[in-house]
Structure formats: structure tokens, C-alpha cells
Amino acid sequence: MSRLIIVSNRVQPPTGEGGSGSQGGLAVALSAALRESSGIWFGWSGEVTDQFTGHINLQRNFGVTTATVDLEEQDVDEYYNGYANRTLWPLFHYRMDLAEFESGFAEGYERVNQRFAETLEPLIESDDLVWIHDYHMFPLGQYLRDGGITNRMGFFLHIPWPPYRLLLSLPNHRQLVETLFAYDVVGFQTIDSLGSFHDYVTQEMGGTIGEGGRVTVGDRSVVAISCPIGIDTTNFLEATESAAARYACYRMRQSSNGRDMIIGVDRLDYSKGLEERFLGYERLLQTDEALHGEVFLLQIAPPSRGDVQSYREIRASLDALSGRINGAYADVEWVPIRYVNRGYPRDRLAGIYRAAKIGLVTPLRDGMNLVAKEYIAAQDPENPGVLILSRFAGAAEQLTQALLINPYSPEEIADAIKLALEMPLEERKARWRACMDNIAAEDVLWWRKRFTDALEGVAQSVG
């Protein structure tokens, strides 16, 4: 097996059993994948330095070697807060209204990718597989090729790939898409995203789609696949059985006081449909008085990207909305929404998921959504809860037996909650089993193998 070099914007060294509570979906998945290989995880340390030096900080934690570099403040502003999170993230999540197009952002983005390439090059040995992740890093592969790197190289996009016509609104969209042809394999979360990529290539670039997913434009080609990410199912099941999880579950049930709990867990992000979730739940309270005092929503939402204005706005608007709903419906013994802006260790989270009768996952757009999978994995097979899932989460392509809803419709959310609360045990079990079979089969190790097999296969066929 070749050594794997994984590159992503942020590198978060694993913190051992139980997790740190601050690892995002990407970090959780990559730690699991790297633990199995003797590879290196390269990226930004999260630290800021006066002047970029390219100094690499090598560390080894819980079986994973990390190599990190610090960035200058201007880099962070333009590349991370700017182009990645104020241009690409909103646009790729269909939020044209929030996307900002500033030439300084694009320049900073290119500069940082070039710096990453120059810093990484000396670490790459001839047989390594290089696997680059996510929207922060589209052009990195091209810069590595320019620097003479001929290794097998793949790129995986964790967020949705937007529809062809939406992508046209990005200045220099074609330049961005062309960078993908520096890779041997490009992976998307869903068939839907892969289809949108095909649309762009065929309609905008005059390209063709051939055998084995090979996409060709002129004399350049890349293999494009759909490769849905999974959770570390075995590890998560262990976390669910841990003493900390059991205790968290017990405490949650005690504090629920016989009421049915609905759980939501999300980074505080406008793509996650948190306002729509609250509004759907409010609709339920408006239309079904019998449920007052019988049910509550626990929303865990650790803040993220607080340097970006739109994130400060969504936070303020959720504060106001949860306050308004609680003000309108709470009584002295019952609060309808428990809204918590902090993270919890992974094992505790597993116990909290298990105590919830409903997992409510309502993103307006989401590459995959690992919370949906974690909620299913944490359930008691003999008495499982019900997953309500947005049809706009990538996970909806796999978890077809969840209650799939349109998050823009408060009625659909309210109706689905009602249905889930009343669902007979046999139906809950059957739906849960169908979802769990997928989560067990297509876990994070399956995902990594599917991607690296494609990468190794391509290298053999093109020489």
C-alpha cells in the first residue's frame, strides 16, 4: 500500500478516545482514514505569523503524523475568510445572495495555494498517493504539477458541486474547473454533484464523458466519481457503548422528565437550515397544542467562522428566533427549545443522540451531513428513534428510509415530527435497519478505499 499524503485546509491532530468536541466532519473522517495508514496530514496549523516562513511543524499524535504551516494574517483574511468562506462556500451552497466576489480574495487564494504547494513538495516521495481535500484547495494540484510532481493525485470535494448555470456566476469559473484536470481522480459526495460537474464540462467546455468516469476536454482528462463519505461506524458504535455515553444518555433522559426529545447538532452555519428547523418546530407548536409540555427540541450549535459577517448574522437571528419561540410557548415547567452554543465531547454526544426520539437534520444544502449518520448509529436497535432528513443533504441519496423532507416547508417539518412521534415500533425498526445497513457498509474506511482504489487504478491504466 502506498503512503498516503492527505492535504486539507485545517489539520486537527486526533485527541484520542472521546474526541475533542471541536473536530468538524472533515477532521473526524480524516483522522479515521489516516489512522490506518502511515501517512502524513498536511495543512494550515490554524496559527497566524507575521511573515510566512514555510516552516513545517511535524508532530505525531495517536498514530497520525501531521505537518502544519502557519499563515500570515492577510492570507487568512483573503484565502480562508475571503475566497473560501465568503465566495466559494456560499456559492456552492446555492447562496448567491451571500457570495462576495472581490479580486483580492481570489489573489490571496491563489497565493496561499502556491505557498502550500512549495512547502509540501519536499515532503512528497515518489510512490506517495497525494489526496487533496475540499474547496480551499482546488488549484493546489495544478501548482504541484507545475513544480514537477508527477505522483498519482486525487481531489475530493466535501461540499456540493453547484448546478452548471449557478457556477457561471463565479468570476473565472472556467479557470477553477480547469484546475481539476491536474488531478487523476476527482471525487464528489453524490451522483447529483457528479451530474452537475458533467453538465458543466459538456455544456461549457465541450467535453465528453467516457468509460469508467473519464471526463475529457481537448487533450486533458480526469476520472470523476461519486464517492459518498461515511462515518467511522465501528468507532462510533464503541463510543455509544462507552461509560460516558451511557451516563450522558441517562442524564438526558432524567432531564427530559418523560418528554420526547428532538435533537439537532450542527456547526452554526446558514447552510444547515437552523432557522427553517425552528420555524418548522414552531409550526408544530402552533398547530398541536396537545404536544405542549410533551416534547422539546435540543439544538446543539457550536459557533463557527465568527470572523465572517454572515455567520454573526445567522447567530443573532437564531438567538432572536429561539427567544421568540420560547417566550411565546414556554411555561414555568417547560421550555420548548434548549438552544446551546457549545460543543460536547464525541462520546457524550453519542449518548445524547441515543436519548433522542427524533434526529432532526434540515440543511438547505449539504455535501453529505455526518450528523444524520451518527444519529442512526447511536440508536438502540430494539427501540430506535426516527431520522428526519432534508432531501437536500447528500446523505439523502443513501438514507432513503429516513423521513425525507423539504426544509423550506414548515408544514413538512411539522408533519414529519408528528409522524415520527407516533410511528409504531415495527416501522421505526424497519426504517432504522435500512439506514444502519448503509452506514455499516459504506463507512469511512469504505469511502477511503473507494477513492484510493480509483486513484491507484487510474495510475496503472495511464502509466
Ligand code: GDG
Ligand atoms: C463538511 C460538509 C460533510 C458537531 N457538533 C459537535 C460535534 N460535531 C461534529 C458532528 C459531525 C461533524 O461535527 C459535522 O459534520 P457534518 O457532516 O454534519 O458537517 P460539516 O462540518 O459542514 O462538514 C458536510 C462533511 O464535511 C464531511 O465530508 O458531510 O456536508 O459540509 O461529525 O458530530 N462533535 C462533537 N461535539 C459537538 O458539539 N464532538
